[in-house]
Amino acid sequence: xxxxxxxxxxxxxxxxxxxxxxxxxxxxxxxxxxxxxxxxxxxxxxxxxxxxxxxxxxxxxxxxxxxxxxxxxxxxxxxxxxxxxxxxxxxxxxxxxxxxxxxxxxxxxxxxxxxxxxxxxxxxxxxxxxxxxxxxxxxxxxxxxxxxxxxxxxxxxxxxxxxxxxxxxxxxxxxxxxxxxxxxxxxxxxxxxxxxxxxxxxxxxxxxxxxxxxxxxxxxxxxxxxxxxxxxxxxxxxxxxxxxxxxxx
Amino acid sequence: xxxxxxxxxxxxxxxxxxxxxxxxxxxxxxxxxxxxxxxxxxxxxxxxxxxxxxxxxxxxxxxxxxxxxxxxxxxxxxxxxxxxxxxxxxxxxxxxxxxxxxxxxxxxxxxxxxxxxxxxxxxxxxxxxxxxxxxxxxxxxxxxxxxxxxxxxxxxxxxxxxxxxxxxxxxxxxxxxxxxxxxxxxxxxxxxxxxxxxxxxxxxxxxxxxxxxxxxxxxxxxxxxxxxxxxxxxxxxxxxxxxxxxxxxxxxxxxxxxxxxxxxxxxxxxxxxxxxxxxxxxxx
Numbered sequence: 001x002x003x004x005x006x007x008x009x010x011x012x013x014x015x016x017x018x019x020x021x022x023x024x025x026x027x028x029x030x031x032x033x034x035x036x037x038x039x040x041x042x043x044x045x046x047x048x049x050x051x052x053x054x055x056x057x058x059x060x061x062x063x064x065x066x067x068x069x070x071x072x073x074x075x076x077x078x079x080x081x082x083x084x085x086x087x088x089x090x091x092x093x094x095x096x097x098x099x100x101x102x103x104x105x106x107x108x109x110x111x112x113x114x115x116x117x118x119x120x121x122x123x124x125x126x127x128x129x130x131x132x133x134x135x136x137x138x139x140x141x142x143x144x145x146x147x148x149x150x151x152x153x154x155x156x157x158x159x160x161x162x163x164x165x166x167x168x169x170x171x172x173x174x175x176x177x178x179x180x181x182x183x184x185x186x187x188x189x190x191x192x193x194x195x196x197x198x199x200x201x202x203x204x205x206x207x208x209x210x211x212x213x214x215x216x217x218x219x220x221x222x223x224x225x226x227x228x229x230x231x232x233x234x235x236x237x238x239x240x241x242x243x244x245x246x247x248x249x
Numbered sequence: 250x251x252x253x254x255x256x257x258x259x260x261x262x263x264x265x266x267x268x269x270x271x272x273x274x275x276x277x278x279x280x281x282x283x284x285x286x287x288x289x290x291x292x293x294x295x296x297x298x299x300x301x302x303x304x305x306x307x308x309x310x311x312x313x314x315x316x317x318x319x320x321x322x323x324x325x326x327x328x329x330x331x332x333x334x335x336x337x338x339x340x341x342x343x344x345x346x347x348x349x350x351x352x353x354x355x356x357x358x359x360x361x362x363x364x365x366x367x368x369x370x371x372x373x374x375x376x377x378x379x380x381x382x383x384x385x386x387x388x389x390x391x392x393x394x395x396x397x398x399x400x401x402x403x404x405x406x407x408x409x410x411x412x413x414x415x416x417x418x419x420x421x422x423x424x425x426x427x428x429x430x431x432x433x434x435x436x437x438x439x440x441x442x443x444x445x446x447x448x449x450x451x452x453x454x455x456x457x458x459x460x461x462x463x464x465x466x467x468x469x470x471x472x473x474x475x476x477x478x479x480x481x482x483x484x485x486x487x488x489x490x491x492x493x494x495x496x497x498x499x500x501x502x503x504x505x506x507x508x509x510x511x512x513x514x515x516x517x518x519x520x521x522x523x524x525x526x527x528x529x530x531x532x533x
Contacts, residue, residue, distance in 0.1 A: 003352075010349035014335060017342050021378075089333040093394075096297050097350035098322040249298040249318040 007099040011107025015080065019111065023118075030075075030119035034068040035126070041186050042130075051188050054217050061127040061134060062212035063185035065120050066147055070183075070205050072119035073148040074176060077112025078155025082168045085159060095248050105156060105240045112152025113145070120144055139226075140215040146229045147208040153236035154204075160243040184209040204232040250275045250402055250433045251296065256305035258291050265291040267457040269305070273435055275401075278428050280448030281437040282518060288457040289437035290330060293406050296435075297327050309402060323351075326395035326432075330406040332387050334379045340366070340390055341375040344397060351398035365393040369423065385416035392423060396432075403427060405436040409443060421446055441519045451518065455526045469516045476520055477501055480510040488523070490516060 019026060042057045042064075049056040085091040094104055127134060158171045183205030189197055200206050207225035214221045251273035258266045266288040273279045281289045294300040296307055298318045306313060312320040334343050341362060348358040366372045369389040374382065379390065388408065395403060405424065409417040424447055428434050438444050444451050445465050453461040453468070461468055473490025477497045480486055491497040497513045504511070 006352075007350075010346075013349060014338070014346045017346075018335070018337050021337055084335075088336060089329060089331045090335050092299055092329060093327075093333055093347065094350065095299055096322055096325070096327050097347075098319045098352070099350060100319075249301055249315060 004100060004103050007103035008107045008110070011094060011099070011104055012110040015108070015111035016114070018080070019114065026076075026115060027118060027122060030068070030072045030115065031122055031126075033071065034064045034119075034123045037064050037067070037186075038126075038130075052190065052217065052219070055131075058131050058134065058217065059188070059213065060186060061131055062216040063183075063209045065124055065127065065144070066205055066208040066212050067180055067183070067185045068123045069116045069120040069144055069147040069208065070151045070179065071176065073112040073116030073151035074155040074158070074172075075112075076115030076155065077109050077152040078157075078159040079168060080111070081108050081156060081159035082162050082165060086162070086165065101241060101244045101248075105153075105237065105244060109149070109152040109156050109237075109240075112155050113148040116148030116152065117144065120148070134216045135218050137215050139221060140212060143208060143211040143215070143226060143229065146226070146233060147204075147212075150204050150208075150229055150233040150236060153233060153240055157236050157240045157243065160240060160247070179203050179205045182206075184213075201228070204229060207232075250310060251435065252306075252308045253292075253296075254306045256292065256295060256307055257303045258288075258295060258300065259303045264457050266295070269454075269457075269459050271452060271459060271462070273433065275433050276428075276431070277449045278424070278434040278436065278447050280444040280451045281435070281454055282439070282441070282444045282451050282522065283437075283454035284439055287454045289454055290406055291457075292454070293327075293404050293435070293437060297325060297404055298322060323398070324400060325402050325404060326398070326400035327404045328388075328391045328395045328406065328408055330410060330437075332384075332391065334387060334390060334394070336380040337378065339376050339378055340371055340382070343379060343390060344394055347394045347397045353398065361397055361399075365396055368396075369393040385412055385419070388412060388416070388420060389423070392420070392427075396427065401431075401433060403432045403434045405434060407437055407439070409438070409440065417443070441517060441522075444518055453518075453522055453525060455522075460525050461521060465518055468518060468521045472516055472521050472524055474516055476512075476514055476516045478510070478512040478514070479504065479508045482507045482509070488520060490520070490524075 042060045051059040081091065158168060162168045162171065182200055183203045184200065185205065189200060207228045210222045210225045211229070213219070253269055253271045256266055256269040257264065269292060281292065283289050291300065295302045296309065296314060298314050298321055301315065308314070309321045310324045314321050335346060344362040344365065345358060348361060353361060366375055369392055371386060371389055371393065374386060379387065382390065408424065409420050412420065424434060436447065450462065450464055451468065452459050473492055475491045475494050475497045477489045477491065477500060478486060489500065491500065494513060501511050501513065
């Protein structure tokens, strides 16, 4: 167990050093999209709208935090791993080291978690400045961390599957982009027909948005959604393990 | 040190390696010689646990690459054909990453990194970002990194590809020094002079098959140690092989007058390769 943790840290350490060299660039690039969404949807379209008894701005901020956690974690873990694996081949060095697949997967996912947390906490600070009435509790922190874990494993999984850099871009366009707009970030699921609602609950981001929004707006907490997030995390982790076992020794 | 039995690796419908059997002995520098796409890198990838074989077995130091991959990984150091360094990290950080992945504690890490950067003469570059280094420096760093855990067996996949002649010779010295210090070396190359300069034994691999195996001298003896090159009127070059220079000279004196250029020289591994395959090593 101690060895496994040490090995995981060793894998993580490489990416942490990379982050240390490029932290400012990473932070700025990961905040551009959420700020644009906030300006366009929160201040632009939603200025005069109220949803579920709150202003649209208050409604949309937790959704954008979930969205930021998703994209930063996915890209933070997946994009770098994809480049390291297919272009620089530096991931082969990890594969040839005497460490387990478990440590390798968790180590590679952890950088996504860190990057997801940095970006979403930075956006949360912006959110607080705009809307100081937002409520933050331990459940918010737990949900945020779990969201980052889920999408970091998802990023690692996508990077393992990708056979080219284009595959990652295609994956983002086909999976992340629809999730961005359909995952309950910008609208309330309460307004939708039941059949569509069921489909949207298959998306992990929907559950993250629901949980974060419930905490920040002081609504009843959707425990089933939290359970679903944990389930997605386990599923993506196992998928990573299966893909890695299938392709390497 | 390395035992390969009937190894086959198939990608889709392409047989990259077929029925390859081979043993590499402790302490030797063994060379895989062959053109690009011959199956050299695939064999290395199987031996270094990066690729699963389709069939056959491979053992390193008695450990099966499929059954005991962790033991195999502890015993080997690998310098890949690609520059597989973390280019955004410094020279020292790259060494540190590898030392951590191979379970060296902090004092061992410090000591080995300093030792090895001195060994490959990169001690003054330790805080430079890898991206800024020259090609030769990157290769030397990859070699230092592969040595961090003092492996018994080193795999060098085309270690001097793309380097200038001076840097190549410097790396040859380094490889010889590592071998003298106790490491068994398996290297792949498509440079004839590299195989001749470094390797005790050479395996010639072509289209996934091992077609010849032995020392450079043994392989050349099978062909003839002396080569007679002739250029006929229709500008075709012909190669004829003889056991000694006297036999070649005597044969040349009896050639018709339309044979223009005659060169008598020692045979080399290129001649062996061309005779066995009908093509040159550098041909793709």
